[in-house]
Amino acid sequence: MPLTALLFAHHEMPENRTPAGLLPLAGWTVVERQARLAARAGAEHLVICADRASPELNSALARLRGEGINPEIARNVAEAGDLIQPDCMVVVFAEGLVCDDRLLTRLVEESGAPVLMVREDDGDEGFERIDATARWAGLALLPGTMVREVSRRFGDWDLQSTLLRTAVQSGAARMPWDDVPLYVPNRRREVPLVLEMPRNRAESAACGDALLAQAQKGCLDWPARFIHPPIENMMVRLLLPTPITPNMVTLITAVVGFASIAAFATGWLWTGLLLMLFLGPLDGVDGKLARTRLQYSRWGDLEHVADKIVEYGAFIALGGYLSSTAGHYGPWVLAGITIAFALAEAVQGEFFNRYTGRQLDDAGVWQRRVRLVAGRRNTFFWLLVPFAVFGAWESGFIAIAVYSAVTFFIAQGFFFSTMRSYALEHLPPVAENFRKSRYAFLPKQERPVN
Known part of the structure; x- marks a missing residue:
């Protein structure tokens, strides 16, 4: 009807x-x-x-x-x-x-x-x-x-x-x-319900603040949790009364990202790093603006693709410049390692989300704790800051590559254990297979099989 x-x-x-x-x-x-x-x-x-x-x-x-x-x-x-x-x-x-x-x-x-x-x-x-x-x-x-x-x-x-x-x-x-x-699920946290009947402008302004607070995502890395929200909220409040749409903000974010790539590629390393750090809070503005206004677009999901292109492009640009100045291919290898593990971890997480309807980072208490410090674009480039202060850019790049690999293997452990728990709970044939194929020296499976 x-x-x-x-x-x-x-x-x-x-x-x-x-x-x-x-x-x-x-x-x-x-x-x-x-x-x-x-x-x-x-x-x-x-x-x-x-x-x-x-x-x-x-x-x-x-x-x-x-x-x-x-x-x-x-x-x-x-x-x-x-x-x-x-x-x-x-x-x-x-x-x-x-x-x-x-x-x-x-x-x-x-x-x-x-x-x-x-x-x-x-x-x-x-x-x-x-x-x-x-x-x-x-x-x-x-x-x-x-x-x-x-x-x-x-x-x-x-x-x-x-x-x-x-x-x-x-x-x-x-x-x-x-x-x-x-x-x-898509905000990875419990979000309080809003139900208000404002009777004047002051009360409607308070409702607007509540809607903006609702738009905040949970289960984030430490920069996005502790540094970005006040900056994001300030920018969203400035944009709310304007005709600027979330898609326009996404486009601006992509431009800043490609400017950072260009800076890394041409040796303006500090400029590239500062732009990449600014990209963190800027990247959260379009989503918050869309959720607060209820102004969504079918093109909104392309933002995540652009984010990966910018992140991996920055690693390639930084690796290329450091390789040219160092006279060896080591930074190129570091860029490849960083991207390979980061991409594998992202694909693994996307598969888990499509399979279970929940993000791997938000699947349990320990997953959420690890997410706070796991390797992502924000944490990668904040890790680079102390190395950059001392001019040790290549050493910082090594640390990022190791960080990416460690994050992947920890996430893979979570992936297998959480997928097993999901299968035991929701897929009786798989649960039965686990029971039948159990090694004799392992303790018996206590979880009931439906």
């Missing part, structure tokens, strides 16, 4: 005469985030109830349409009903709601309607009370026929509240808002 989203941007807040749906959020507006959430959840049709045009609304619509999201505007309740098809399911957003994408995903996965997402009555007047113990969490999944009937029967009544009351009276199922797993 097709999915339609019903959004609101017409109730002015008493403090600033701005509709709650048009409060600024992470550089743009609340209703834009709702529209992007709906589009990502599969909504093919979006309807925004807004009784008058405003510069803020027109700007929001222009940005959405520039991304291929084309909402229709309903100037009154009757128009909203006419724009809703009877054979669709309608996801209703409370006006001004700032919510987590996982909540909407959980809601639209429900096969039946009506469904209301609810929260305990904690006294937050921003969320409408349903009964003595619960409040509406701002999301509902309703049949299109219900929305059309309500819009035609009640004239100019508040459509949002009337839909809520009608759904409650019809015996709508209730879904707790906090019944959602906190762990997010």
Whole structure:
């Protein structure tokens, strides 16, 4: 059944005469985030109830349409009903709601309607009370026929509240808002849920900060964990209100990376090293900007390919220059060793991710601890800094090559042990093979075989 989203941007807040749906959020507006959430959840049709045009609304619509999201505007309740098809399911957003994408995903996965997402009555007047113990969490999944009937029967009544009351009276199922797993695989950590109803600009700014905090990835190397986040967050905050897209930031990052390669190749070693160190926080900006804005692109995954090209290109350039000045092929060999082990470790990790649905670095406590100090682009080039201070560039390159090899073999140990655990848990035939092929002198396998 097709999915339609019903959004609101017409109730002015008493403090600033701005509709709650048009409060600024992470550089743009609340209703834009709702529209992007709906589009990502599969909504093919979006309807925004807004009784008058405003510069803020027109700007929001222009940005959405520039991304291929084309909402229709309903100037009154009757128009909203006419724009809703009877054979669709309608996801209703409370006006001004700032919510987590996982909540909407959980809601639209429900096969039946009506469904209301609810929260305990904690006294937050921003969320409408349903009964003595619960409040509406701002999301509902309703049949299109219900929305059309309500819009035609009640004239100019508040459509949002009337839909809520009608759904409650019809015996709508209730879904707790906090019944959602906190762990997010692609961020490699538990991410707190966001569900807020800002009533002024200060509260919407706090919501924007919460969304930016959500965008932070976990399970990182030590520079990305301890040095980069404040720099990344500062740059993201500067970019949020601008038209600069994550893809543009990715392109800038690639340009800086190739400038570093050129500097290494031509003997400007300190310039190349400083650019490579700056590349660390810059490389995290595009992803954070995309996750905070919900502005994703199908080309986003190419960033990881560009990262590897830049990293390996820097090793080749550095090896080539050091080889030419040293008069032997040793640095070329070091470049080859570094790249070979780093690439093998990356391919191994990608296979594990595709096979198990989880990244090897995040598969257990020890894997996460090792990830903090494992050899990656950031740690490789920070390792080079003390050698560079004393002019021992080739010695630093030797250390990087050893670092790359050690990281690979440690990762390979984790790979085999974790793959074995995964197979024993999820693949009964493999578990049985392990039992049958066990060496007699080894202790018996205690794990039960299903």
